[in-house]
Amino acid sequence: MHKKRNYRQRVKEDSSSDEELSSAQPLDSTASKLTTLSFDDALESDIAFIPRAPMAKPSQNKSTHTTNFEVNESKQEDLPELEGADSRMTLKPTENRGYAVFAGATVTAGQTLLKEAPYGAVIDEENLTKYCSSCFKSSSQPLSRCSLCKQLYYCSKQCQANDWKQYHSIECPAFTKIGKPVPTAIRCLTRILISRANAPVSYNRVENLASHKDVVPEKVKMKYAQLIMALKQIVPAKIMPNANDAMDLICRFTVNTMSILGSDYASIGVGLYTNVCRLNHSCWPNCVLAFEGKTATLRTIRDIAPSEEMCISYIDVMDPYPMRQERLYSQYYFKCQCELCIHTQDVDIRNALRCSRANCTGPVRYPDELESSDNYNETCTVCMTPVSLKLSDIHERYTRVSQILDLAGSLIKKDGARALLNLENCIRIGDNLLHPCHHILVRARQQIKDIAIDLKDWDKAYSTTKQLFDLYQSIYPKNSPMTAIESLVIAKMYSHIYPDHTWKSREHYVQALKLLEIGYDPQSSMIRSVRDELRKLEAEQAFQLHQQTR
Numbered sequence: 267m268h269k270k271r272n273y274r275q276r277v278k279e280d281s282s283s284d285e286e287l288s289s290a291q292p293l294d295s296t297a298s299k300l301t302t303l304s305f306d307d308a309l310e311s312d313i314a315f316i317p318r319a320p321m322a323k324p325s326q327n328k329s330t331h332t333t334n335f336e337v338n339e340s341k342q343e344d345l346p347e348l349e350g351a352d353s354r355m356t357l358k359p360t361e362n363r364g365y366a367v368f369a370g371a372t373v374t375a376g377q378t379l380l381k382e383a384p385y386g387a388v389i390d391e392e393n394l395t396k397y398c399s400s401c402f403k404s405s406s407q408p409l410s411r412c413s414l415c416k417q418l419y420y421c422s423k424q425c426q427a428n429d430w431k432q433y434h435s436i437e438c439p440a441f442t443k444i445g446k447p448v449p450t451a452i453r454c455l456t457r458i459l460i461s462r463a464n465a466p467v468s469y470n471r472v473e474n475l476a477s478h479k480d481v482v483p484e485k486v487k488m489k490y491a492q493l494i495m496a497l498k499q500i501v502p503a504k505i506m507p508n509a510n511d512a513m514d515l516i517c518r519f520t521v522n523t524m525s526i527l528g529s530d531y532a533s534i535g536v537g538l539y540t541n542v543c544r545l546n547h548s549c550w551p552n553c554v555l556a557f558e559g560k561t562a563t564l565r566t567i568r569d570i571a572p573s574e575e576m577c578i579s580y581i582d583v584m585d586p587y588p589m590r591q592e593r594l595y596s597q598y599y600f601k602c603q604c605e606l607c608i609h610t611q612d613v614d615i616r617n618a619l620r621c622s623r624a625n626c627t628g629p630v631r632y633p634d635e636l637e638s639s640d641n642y643n644e645t646c647t648v649c650m651t652p653v654s655l656k657l658s659d660i661h662e663r664y665t666r667v668s669q670i671l672d673l674a675g676s677l678i679k680k681d682g683a684r685a686l687l688n689l690e691n692c693i694r695i696g697d698n699l700l701h702p703c704h705h706i707l708v709r710a711r712q713q714i715k716d717i718a719i720d721l722k723d724w725d726k727a728y729s730t731t732k733q734l735f736d737l738y739q740s741i742y743p744k745n746s747p748m749t750a751i752e753s754l755v756i757a758k759m760y761s762h763i764y765p766d767h768t769w770k771s772r773e774h775y776v777q778a779l780k781l782l783e784i785g786y787d788p789q790s791s792m793i794r795s796v797r798d799e800l801r802k803l804e805a806e807q808a809f810q811l812h813q814q815t816r
């Protein structure tokens with residue numbers, strides 16, 4: 267009760283001060299075309315431009331060309347710096363990739379180079395009930411909901427009070443008035459604008475970031491203009507920028523915002539981090555981001571030589587070359603020329619046929635669209651065994667496999683068991699034709715694992731996780747958190763299925779910890795919880811030994 271009364275009082279104070287505010291600036295030419303759109307249309311415009319790590323569906327636009335991104339010479343005098351970064355990191359302008367971060371000295375694998383709190387961050391819509399909107403941590407207890415807007419959830423009174431003070435007292439009245447979920451991008455932009463209002467000087471860190479405003483297609487700018495309309499309904503007029511500045515912000519937001527990842531490496535929210543976002547992309551990166559709540563931690567996953575560029579991956583590199591290029595261009599406006607893209611343009615395990623020889627894991631080039639004859643003859647890239655197939659048969663089987671995967675995707679929430687049957691069928695048909703690392707088969711296995719866990723079919727979940735672990739070793743760079751997480755899942759499942767096999771469980775946990783310690787900071791809750799588990803297993807082992815020797 268007490269909390270409720272306090273909130274109401276504060277909201278009242280907040281909205282009464284709003285009435286004295288000046289109105290926002292007029293919209294620019296693109297935005298003004300959209301003034302006739304309803305707020306609902308604008309709310310619908312929570313477009314998929316926010317970087318999502320895994321499982322993102324690429325759009326159909328096939329154009330990929332390079333936009334050389336030179337650093338504006340006139341801005342050289344105010345060269346940005348990396349705040350709070352390890353002294354071995356240097357930010358330098360490049361000819362065609364804007365600024366880039368380079369190693370100033372040798373950096374070995376498994377080092378923390380930077381920890382950064384976001385300029386603005388929010389939990390995404392699907393995860394609002396599962397993660398605290400203030401500390402971004404999950405809790406074993408149900409979270410409490412803001413009793414006014416009924417949209418944000420918190421793990422404690424302290425978190426709720428902190429969030430209220432920093433952000434929510436400003437956004438809550440608008441959320442309450444709207445009375446329906448406010449999309450992720452709009453909530454995040456609102457928080458960025460609140461941070462700007464609280465510390466206007468620090469906003470130059472955002473204004474310095476890449477925006478690509480000059481190459482953003484008009485169609486996309488129209489969507490951004492819709493977002494501006496929606497934002498104006500939420501952000502108090504006194505802190506709402508004019509339409510041009512809002513457009514600049516949205517362009518920067520699109521190019522620089524990161525997915526915030528939970529402990530299973532799935533996206534739980536989004537945030538703008540003005541230092542870590544300076545790292546350019548590589549599909550075969552030498553650095554990764556891990557998150558502790560909403561604090562981003564940059565880690566090296568392999569040794570980096572002096573002057574070598576430090577890169578993270580913006581996308582899930584499970585996707586084959588054309589999909590990655592399309593995604594990177596449509597969101598970030600560049601053509602990736604990393605070592606993976608250069609080496610796998612022709613034969614990519616993520617989009618290859620399988621070798622017909624038993625036990626050979628060599629990929630066979632997938633026929634391209636120019637193939638004219640129905641007889642497709644290729645050789646395995648590893649054992650050179652000739653492969654002869656009918657093109658029509660390849661296309662027919664491929665289409666079937668992708669259709670079944672789509673069907674299973676639509677069934678997952680409604681009927682897990684039926685989705686599982688379809689996915690297993692997809693694997694049966696696909697396994698004879700496609701390379702095991704083919705992205706369709708990997709996606710199908712990921713979904714089988716998730717459904718099996720939901721259905722508590724531990725044997726299936728365990729065997730599928732082991733398969734995924736093996737496949738990830740070829741798909742992702744060495745020491746990638748994706749592989750490390752899978753190793754931890756194997757350890758957890760093993761000790762669940764075989765509670766008495768303490769020795770073997772311990773071995774699994776040791777292997778997982780070894781991998782996790784590269785991508786995660788030693789102080790992170792992830793590492794601490796695995797160490798705790800190991801301690802418990804060691805105590806159990808000691809007890810068992812003691813029992814045996816008595």
Ligand SMILES: C[S@@+](CC[C@H](N)C(=O)[O-])C[C@H]1O[C@@H](n2cnc3c(N)ncnc32)[C@H](O)[C@@H]1O
Pocket residue numbers: 335362363364365366475476478521522543544545546547548597598599600601602603604
């Ligand atoms: C998050 S920002 C990275 C930092 C940026 N280079 C800067 O100057 O602030 C993303 C932008 O950097 C550029 N970029 C990132 N990775 C790149 C790459 N591998 N090749 C070319 N440009 C890249 C693209 O212009 C992209 O839109």
